[in-house]
Amino acid sequence: MRALLVVNPAATTTSARVRDVLIHALASEMKLEVVTTEYRGHAQDLGRRAAESSDTDLVVALGGDGTVNEVVNGLLQHGPDPDGLPGLAVVPGGSTNVFARALGLPNDAVEATGAILDALSERRVRTVGLGHAAGTPGTEDESVPARWFTFCAGLGFDAGVVGRVEQQRERGRKSTHALYVRQVVRQFLDEPNRRHGVITLEQPGEDPVGDLVATIVCNTSPYTYLGNRPIYASPEASFDTALDVLGLNRLSTPAVTRFTTQLLTSTPEKGPHGKHAVSLHDLTDFSLHSKAPLPFQMDGDHLGLRTSVTFTGVRRALRVIV
Structure with missing residues (x-):
């Protein structure tokens, strides 16, 4: 097997020594090319190169969710082709590693590498669905480049939190869960649309859902x-279905207190609910439109302000080694 290992040297939970151990372990089982990313978007370029080459059977992403997202967008540059494209394996190296953990991989890089080698030996492969987002045609965002996402996207409040966290990291702050909690509070205090939402969700053949x-x-x-606590915003969401949406139409202090409590106590059977929560399951095509530019994020990466985004849930988009 010929594999490309994409290494993010800035991954927060792996040291150079650990990376050397992982490289040695992988190289003992396959013909391995190792490339360390050098700039934002480099992992995407490497993923695209692998997709366009006939010499690569597998791409291994060593890093956090941002690195994985870039590799996936490179692999799917020309669209999904589960049988024709190289497979993907993920070694978690970030602070959260949502995609890898959702696949059932250990959150430790060494243990995850062992699990991947076992999966390769036993030929365990899963074909997962992915989300796709693009600027809505006929709007000012129609020229925004389309992107794939592996586990989540958001327009509005949660994307604002992601943006604040990125600003703090650029100032040298370490990415911790305490940092995220502080930015949630600050985003809440500064949120101008807490009581009257400006987002409308539209899907073919259904009434619009407004004031989100x-x-x-x-x-x-x-x-x-x-x-180590999983947070379930949409408990029914799955790699085997299309996309789920949780919409909130009020962020008053009582509502936020209730939603926060529900998130912290959420389970695979029950997530946020109530008269100010809208939950939609297994949506293949829908759009979010805002009356004002709002923060937008995909897989925990802040992508700027948007007023209109069209989403597609694509089943069986990519082969993953698990």
Whole structure:
């Protein structure tokens, strides 16, 4: 087997020594090319190169969810082709590693590498669905490049939190769960549309759902992790279905307190609910439109402000080694 290992040297939970151990373990079982990323978007370029080459059977992403997202977007540059494209394996190296953990991999890089080698030996492969987002035709966002996402996207409140966290990291702050909690509080205090949302969800053949303050689009469940605690925004979301949406139409202090409590106590059977929560399951095609530019994120990566985004849930988009 010929494999490309894409290594993010800035991955927060792996040291150079650990990376050397992982490389040695993988190289003992396959013909391995190792490339260390050098710039934002480099992992996507490497994924595209692998997809366009006939010499690569597998791409292994060593890093966090951002690295995985870039590799996936490179692999699917010309669209999904589960049988024709190289497979993907993920070695978690970030602070949260939602995609790898949702696949059932250990959150430790060494243990995950062992699990991947076992899966290769036993030929265990899973074909997963992915989410796709693009600017809506006929709007000012129609020229925004389309992107794939592996586990979540969001327009509004949660994307604002992601943006704040990125700003803090650029100032040298370490990415911790405490940092995320602080930015949630600050985003809440500064949120101008807490009581009157500006987002409308539209899907073919259905009545629009309007006045949403926050929208979280899930491709799997959990939505994220707080330490080792899984957070279920859309418990029914799955790699085997299309996309789920959790929409909130009010973020008053009582509503936020209730939603926060529900998220922290959420389970695979029950997530946030109530008269100010809208839950939609297994959506293949829908759009989110905002009356004002709002923060937008995909797989925990802040992508700027958007007013209109069209989503597609694509089943069986990519082969993953699990």
